[in-house]
Amino acid sequence: MDFLTSKPVCTPMVKTTPLHQQDNDPYNDPVLYRQLVGRLLYLTNTRPDLSFAIQHLRQFMAAPTIKHYKAMTCVLRHIKGTIGQGLFYPNHSIIQINGFSEYYWASCPDTRCSISSYLMFLGDSLIYWKSKKQNTVSRSSFEVEYYALAIATCEIQWLTYLLQDFQISFKEPALLYCDNASARCIASNALFHERTKYIEIDCHVVRERLQHKLFHLLPITTEEQVVDLLTKPLEPKPFSYLLRKLVIENLFSPA
Template structure:
């Protein structure tokens, strides 16, 4: 159990109440919790899962394997019927399940894990090779984690993107979005859409609508925590047509087939809960959550997600 807050006296009273009702041991300052490692300095907090990742590498038997620079090969599509079935899928299921838990602090592998998670019911040798590549990527970046700097402005912003018809088997698109509080990444998603989109604009619109739902929830949470968002939250998208559909109150013929719940984003826009600034594709941070990208772009986007390799000032543990 983790207890946190800004009032030390209230925290102490809560701990005394819990100790009076339960057998409880106070472990002091948080530094390890359910595989999550926490390192604090005056510059901020780093969350990573180095030990968990190391154990995963051992489980896969890849201790001596060479690391790779990206979690997935670019322009490689994985089909559900490619190659021969694995005679025993147990290892595949264990590895993918562990990788899913690792995405708590590693958004840079979220898309890759989403891809291999689709084949849990009948994994094949090619799918296992993709899983092994993700783990080889982790081998070279096991100390990497999310950094939360001190003194940030608690202003919420978001990015949304979509890879149109990205699934080769169903031609459903992939949604990706990420939420920032100041410069700190606090929420993200990489998920295949529930419907086939008839155009790239429609797939981007669906992704924006999904991101909008998360924004509304986060705005409510931040208000409860004492950080109300007084201005519309910027939702950055790189598809001008999708932005225009939201901003234009006239229902065009080509938007009638989009479900009513997708059009709920219009209400949020009209109520000034969100703003829709355009961002160039080059600076679309959510791109890393929708597709495999080349090494230079992957490294650029990783830095934008505030993912850092554990610096020397964190190696001594909590201060």
């Protein structure tokens, strides 16, 4: 298919079109599908807004269907309309680690595994991000959120060590934003509730770092949670709003 004349779209994935393993007829050229996914993976190094869509499509590389290929064309049409888009790094910013942690519970319709994601900023610059489907099924949304929180905590610790090794002065403590009130409450509570025993290791990881003032755990509204871009497909309006918060600029857009 020739995409040079195709119409651009606002988002890389349509929210109302969930994808399954076998939800349509097999695509007649699976090699082409795999090649496209492999090439698009490189774009996620500079385009965090594509991370969710591409990691979602790569799950179907073994046996892609026509519906999966059509979802792929949506990503390509979005790239066509945002060809000059990329991360912007300001030359003046307070050097402080700011993290955002989020989850999407039981999002996979085939396995009911969840997606956990996080973003790491150094001042106003986005320097690290990840969106990954978990390997096991979680029994509650709280478990998924706390798992994502523990992973983000370890990343903050690693970035802190890295800055210290390079002898770079930075503002302490780091800030970690989480929109789950239960996770924040248990992270700050010395007593573990009965329902947290099966994730006690993650609880200790977060609480220990929190008590040592590695970071402050702060609330954030769902509308302001920028890492939503990495956990689920969004409508055009919230997608564009959160994109601006990631300091992603389009070189071809008017100033």
